[in-house]
Amino acid sequence: MDELNQPPHANRGVVMLEEEKENVENPLVSMVDYIRVTFKTHDVDHIIENILHLSKDFMTEKPNGFYGYVGTYELDYIKVFYSAPDDNRGVLIELSGRGCRQFESFLECRKKTWYDFFQDCMAQGGSFTRFDLAIDDKKTYFSIPELLKKAQKGECISRFRKSDYNGSFDLSDGQMGGTTIYFGSKKSEAYLCFYEKNHEQAEKNNIPLEDLGDWNRYEIRLKNERAQVAIKELIKRQDLTYIALQIINNYVKFVDPNERERRYWETSDFWQAFIGDVGKLRLFMKPQEDFYQKSRNWLRNSCAPTMKMVLEADKHLGKTDLSDMIVEAELADKHKKMLDVFMANVADMVV
Template identity: 75%
Template sequence: MTELQIPPHANRGVVIVKEDKENIEKPLISMVDYIRVTFKTHDIDYILENVVHLRKDYMTEKSSGFYGYIGTFELDQIKVFYSALDDNRGILVEMSGKGCRQFESFLKCRKKTWFDFFQDCIENKGTFTRFDLAIDDKRTYFSIPELLKKAQKGECISRFRKSDFNGSFDLVDGGLGGTTIYFGSKKSEAYLCFYEKNHEQSEKYNIPLEEIGEWNRYELRLKNDRAQVAVKALITQKNLTYIALKIINNYVRFVDADENITREYWKTSPLWSEFIGDVEKLSLYTKPDADFYRKSRNWLQNSCAPTMKMVLEVDKHLGSTDLSDMILNAEMSDKQEKMLEVFLAEITDMVV
């Protein structure tokens, strides 16, 4: 494993603050985007109270789990899996990107940061098996398609042996869609993905591209040893520069070809130098998300609202109350009762 060297000190702490003009105008915004950490214990109450810091009463328990675990305590996208007593896998805490945003609302309530969570995990002998970081670039230091062209011309010096890419175009007017470049293998312990986030959002939400503006995203996915080393470094340095420089710049570097010298001596491209030079300005800021029932609400809006509107119009025409009667007579499931309880609760009630 390549040793990660410590970059210059800088005050890049993970501080969750209100979204203001200064934060919006920062060209680079980074965020913790995925976490998977295991504990060799079966004491689920201890992990919930001393690591996750969430009250079990507000979490939904399911008698099933993923990855071979037999049960789950979950609060929307924050999931804590537990294994059988004779299974040495113990407990797994997993948060998707949305789960990380939700967890930040609890960190903010406790006046804590991601560094505090990482410290709690390590102190309790947690092992990070996956750690993802996403960087949003709305200044767009470079064009992803142009970066792809440089890579295809051999103008990318990398520790990875191979790269992959995908893209799309409109059959009507030939307009290009979003381009994605993958560095490394998904099976490796370090994997990078650069893509045009504005195209993805435009297609996903059917929003004109010009309304979204320029937006690249750079995702860094670390597993096992790489994840563990990165997290321990963050605890020590509290410096996102460490992650940005030693993951991105140590794994890929874009250069300009020079036929007069061998490839290994080609100079770093100015577009890459400018980007890497500004990585030190990265802020680990993102807007916390305290919405824990959005998925169900969106499903209701997309799947049921038209039918409900039809019944409402019939009620108006006939002077009946079918829709309100259906709602009043409906019985919520245990999961829906729990979702309602969480939605109505204050964040301060849910944290330990």
């Protein structure tokens, strides 16, 4: 049997958590994964309150920005950049992957969806300069290393001219790491990336690979006109499936060779099965409410060992240096803002 068509191997144990049950019932999950949208206005308050529907009181202002913008309002991973009065850049909203997950909390609180947000942006003349979609595949319809081998044998028909890839392995035991395949150029307006998400997460979080099970991630990255067209189609159809199918199936197809010309080769069974299931995707919203998690993680990873050392010394010497330092510390404005956000309810932050 072709390795691409073999069922995935995973020992999940007898007990299955609710999230794992959902993954079996819905093996493919799609999500909005990155957004940049610009507005030809300098009224940043209007954009924050009428597009994001957030209270500016919970946002932190910084006198600097990226992409040529001069200042930033941010709520953790949700960022709003503004330009100088004589600069026609106007205002830019940027939501990273984590920013999208956080913003979904606000959408859920307002009983709105991404479709409503996209419509609000378009109604205010918004121009999407980047729009990313992601598909998580816990069923793993194919092995990405085997998919790479198939592409290298010329068994991938694509509108892209070039592909790239990377991978890794452990020098101590030769164990293979994750494999990533890139379709197209990062500079182009359409770009696909398929990779083994379980390997990435295992390395990033220092957890055993087997604890994560099988997990592929397929990312679709669109820029400028392609992003704008995708958003318009999404508003019209209100179906993320359509966008994902149009992009993936339009740009990439894996085939099995036969005696006929390459353009007549039949679509591989595993690819047809994958595309068929993608057609059942739903728009996924998994709100993330730990808005101060980044700083908490930094404290745990960078400072906790030192704090524990001082605590142990205090116990030995009969002192209270650690608690004294904490009590006497003065919070900077950014820490106060972070604490306000953490202690507030999501409903308090939306307008």
